Amino acid sequence: LVARMRPFGTTIFAEMSALAVRTGSVNLGQGFPDTDGPAAMLDAAAAAIHGGRNQYPPGPGVPELRAAVSAHQKAFWGLDYDPDGEIIVTAGATEAIAASILALCEAGDEVVCFEPYYDSYAASIALAGAVRRPVTLRAHAGGYGFDPAELRAAFGPRTRLVLLNSPHNPTGKVFTPDELAQIAALCEEFDAVAVTDEVYEHLVFTDADAPHMPIASLPGMRARTLQISSAGKTFSCTGWKIGWICGPRDLVSAALRVKQFLTFVNAGPLQPAVAVALDSPPSYYEAFRDDLQRKRDRLCEGLTAAGFAVLRSEGTYFVTADITPLGGTDGVDFCLALPERCGVVAVPTQVFYDDATAGRHIVRFAFCKRDEVIEEAITRLARL
Numbered sequence: 001l002v003a004r005m006r007p008f009g010t011t012i013f014a015e016m017s018a019l020a021v022r023t024g025s026v027n028l029g030q031g032f033p034d035t036d037g038p039a040a041m042l043d044a045a046a047a048a049i050h051g052g053r054n055q056y057p058p059g060p061g062v063p064e065l066r067a068a069v070s071a072h073q074k075a076f077w078g079l080d081y082d083p084d085g086e087i088i089v090t091a092g093a094t095e096a097i098a099a100s101i102l103a104l105c106e107a108g109d110e111v112v113c114f115e116p117y118y119d120s121y122a123a124s125i126a127l128a129g130a131v132r133r134p135v136t137l138r139a140h141a142g143g144y145g146f147d148p149a150e151l152r153a154a155f156g157p158r159t160r161l162v163l164l165n166s167p168h169n170p171t172g173k174v175f176t177p178d179e180l181a182q183i184a185a186l187c188e189e190f191d192a193v194a195v196t197d198e199v200y201e202h203l204v205f206t207d208a209d210a211p212h213m214p215i216a217s218l219p220g221m222r223a224r225t226l227q228i229s230s231a232g233k234t235f236s237c238t239g240w241k242i243g244w245i246c247g248p249r250d251l252v253s254a255a256l257r258v259k260q261f262l263t264f265v266n267a268g269p270l271q272p273a274v275a276v277a278l279d280s281p282p283s284y285y286e287a288f289r290d291d292l293q294r295k296r297d298r299l300c301e302g303l304t305a306a307g308f309a310v311l312r313s314e315g316t317y318f319v320t321a322d323i324t325p326l327g328g329t330d331g332v333d334f335c336l337a338l339p340e341r342c343g344v345v346a347v348p349t350q351v352f353y354d355d356a357t358a359g360r361h362i363v364r365f366a367f368c369k370r371d372e373v374i375e376e377a378i379t380r381l382a383r384l
């Protein structure tokens with residue numbers, strides 16, 4: 001194995017899901033729903049498979065999906081992207097992130113990202129030979145925040161990209177307009193590109209401080225932003241791996257240049273089905289959010305009753321909790337012991353930090369599960 005990949009073991013998600021299967025635990029670790037997405041989407045996929053759409057689709061993605069992404073960006077975020085040249089389809093957000101970084105970073109270039117960060121970020125930055133410059137999100141009473149001075153200090157002459165994930169996994173933080181404006185101003189000052197991971201764009205709860213706002217919608221930012229999302233989270237089909245990138249022509253064509261040699265094209269019959277899902281009425285998106293918000297509230301109640309100090313989650317599939325009141329000091333040890341103690345799997349957040357001390361006492365629970373699964377987890381956690 002090449003040196004730049006040696007620090008990376010098996011992903012924590014695969015490791016914790018395997019632990020859940022091995023121990024028969026309720027899996028609140030890896031974030032995937034346990035119900036299927038909209039019936040019209042599933043029917044459209046079956047129809048496409050039986051209708052002969054089983055060969056290589058066009059490299060940038062099937063035209064109806066690019067058109068549907070374009071209409072979605074306009075309807076929800078007021079952003080105009082030409083389906084022909086400003087939108088490409090990828091193998092989930094994961095490939096979109098990797099292709100964007102590999103396309104834009106020379107070896108030694110720096111990528112500013114907020115930690116804890118989704119685990120593929122560090123690996124994609126390493127694959128490009130780039131250097132990550134983490135800015136730590138710290139838990140406080142109102143949620144998670146960063147120190148503006150620390151953010152500024154992370155920028156420098158080698159900064160090429162800012163990798164921004166909002167709503168944020170694993171914390172559930174939604175970046176506020178003021179925080180986004182600070183980031184945008186630094187992108188302008190240091191001539192950096194923003195690569196945004198917005199896979200949870202439709203999961204901002206009604207009690208969040210602010211609605212979701214793509215940084216691309218701030219003045220001057222559309223020209224320097226690659227906006228990434230995916231069908232997996234919004235339409236409960238994480239195994240389909242259909243994602244997309246929207247941005248100005250020059251940046252999108254750079255990402256496409258790389259993407260064509262990573263996967264060439266992606267699942268042909270699933271793309272028209274995702275186009276159908278994106279055309280869902282606004283009521284679908286609202287019901288989806290309300291359902292997850294209710295699940296969040298119930299799980300938070302159960303975690304609090306079990307003795308965790310629950311931290312605020314404003315969005316995503318996830319809530320984080322402090323294990324200190326339960327006598328825990330190390331999240332990894334705690335999560336490895338949890339199946340034995342009560343038959344539940346969670347994910348330690350310290351693996352998403354460069355600063356090994358920052359998230360040491362914090363663990364993440366996923367609530368994108370059927371109500372009876374959440375109830376079972378709550379019953380088991382009460383044994384702690």
Ligand code: PMP
Nearest residue numbers: 092093094118169197230232243
């Ligand atoms: N980014 C974040 C923040 C995620 O939580 C995930 C997990 N699904 C991904 C990217 C990956 O998305 P995809 O499955 O579409 O590759």
Ligand code: GLN
Nearest residue numbers: 013014029030031032169
């Ligand atoms: N995004 C999901 C999570 O954070 C899982 C993704 C994965 O398994 N790579 O749990």
